[in-house]
Amino acid sequence: MKVSVLGATGYAGAELLRILYNHPEAEVVHITSESHTGEKIADLYPHLRGLYDMTLESMKEIEAIGDDSDFVFIGLPHGHAMEVGRAMAGKPVRIIDLGADYRFADTSVYEAWYHVPHTHPEAERVYGLAELYREEIRNAKIIGNAGCFTTASILALAPLAKQHLVDVNTIIVDAKSGVSGAGRSAKQANHFPELYDNFRAYNVAGHRHTPEIEQAITDLSGEKSIINFTPHLVPMSRGILATCYARLRDGIASELVDAAYEKLYGKEHFIRLLGRGAYPSTKDVRGSNFCDIAWHIDPRTNRVIVLSAIDNLVKGAAGQAVQNFNIACGFDETAGLDYVPMYP
């Protein structure tokens, strides 16, 4: 399969290149950047030296890129992918957008939270969270890859929502991310003195991943779900740990919760169930496409507390995109993704 990466100079784009290098069925044919057009990717990312001798092109060549590619991966800030999608509408090329443009079934929700008009609302698109929407992904033309915090949170909560074990209006997600989640461009909050030896929350009661989690929990449970989501920034480069709370419905035994996780994920390669009472950690999944999940039950409050860990750049972005690509192409789902996590 000929694939192209738009926004190859971003963290998500560069991570795609790292993963695609080892993919047995993918050949990268075009990579783009607007601010580094004409430069070699390995000059911007020395870890790719000797592995990619490719020159960055401009998106002005989008027509030719679309004609040459079977799949286009988009690692651009939100708002750009829908323009690419429109430009590709008449071509056989398929799209996996790592941003948010194609994640929402209802584009008015996207517009309300992202504050830009949606310019491609008629697009046939599917939500790219592989373990939960595999059948839809198989034949999709446009896949809206799930977000990073959202992947960790939705995978943690899905068994409880699907089996109606919790009140879906009592969900609280408290999640922590490494700084690569904010992208490569310089921002004051990510400046070393601001970040180092520091820990803080941001976008409380207003983060854009809130409606994405609500959309999935509503879909999986069949009940309208309104949640609280609080992200935090931690001074590490990669990794997300999500701590998710929900009130159990009356009379739900712990074994029913255990069984729900086993039923949904028991056969999933990329979801590792650590079990009741265990503690996932970001280092155990670093550099891999795994999502590690454990759950605890507090009988005093009748709450279930689910912990999940992912690498935001892999299962939260590029790895999940390649997993979706594998599903969409009928390849083994682990193709190019069979990494042992980098420990320690």
Ligand SMILES: NC(=O)C1=CN([C@@H]2O[C@H](COP(=O)(O)OP(=O)(O)OC[C@H]3O[C@@H](n4cnc5c(N)ncnc54)[C@H](OP(=O)(O)O)[C@@H]3O)[C@@H](O)[C@H]2O)C=CC1
């Ligand atoms: N980082 C993460 O953990 C995750 C990121 N994502 C999503 O992936 C996408 C990329 O994120 P990330 O790699 O972190 O971001 P970066 O800021 O690291 O990279 C952004 C990329 O977009 C390009 N770009 C920026 N502005 C424009 C523009 N106006 N027109 C065209 N290209 C532009 C940049 O290219 P250049 O400046 O060279 O022209 C660069 O390649 C985003 O939608 C993000 O939400 C999703 C999940 C996780």
Ligand SMILES: CC(=O)N[C@@H](CCC(=O)OP(=O)(O)O)C(=O)O
């Ligand atoms: C640490 C950090 O800043 N994380 C980003 C989320 C990562 C991202 O790029 O958003 P998507 O997953 O929706 O694409 C944020 O909070 O906006």
